[in-house]
Amino acid sequence: MRDYEKLAFLHAPDATLVLGDRMILRASLRVEAVFGWTPKELEGQSIRVLYPGQTDYELIGDRARRAMLAAPVYRDERFMRRKDGQVVWMEGHGTALDRDDPQRLAVWTYRPLESEGPTGALTPTERRIARYLVNGFTSKEIALAMGSSPRTVEVHRANMIRKMGVRNSFELVSRLLAGVG
Secondary structure, eight states, X not given: OOOHHHHHHHTOSSEEEEEETTEEXXXXXXXXXXXXXXXXXXXXXXXXXXXXXXXXHHHXXXXXXXXXXXXXXXXXXXXEEOTTSOEEEEEEEEEESSTTXXXXXXXXXXXXXXXXXXXXXSOHHHHXXXXXXXXXXXXXXXXXXXXXXXXXXXXXXXXXXXXXXXXXXXXXXXXXXXXXX
């Protein structure tokens, strides 16, 4: 008899990872098309390798852990990094197999979104700041991650608000996440 569960995991239409304490224990075949890594290259590595930076890894991980304590499935959109260093806009879904300790053992799926996010009219620096904004970073955290001042980040944020035709930072993040821009 065939092992349908193993076949389903290996050939799932989205890149699928089994994580234990944020280490990649198993990776589906689709990870190569999505991230550029073979499953064997990813297995045994920290999920950190798929994040654009350390701050992204820490803040998104903490947010996902808290959300999975409250609900069985967590979903977000975020930028992630491929093996070649390209940062791509992804949809992620995660579920904890131990609801009391969501990071102990979890299953995550990732799917590239049709575009690289709703940031077409923005400058490269504004697109970089947008990546942090949608992941819940403060201006101070963005400035620290980018090696700039919080004031510089605020100026870019104000320009983004104007360009995207929204009234405030909340609407800006909502528009970025909705993919309208």
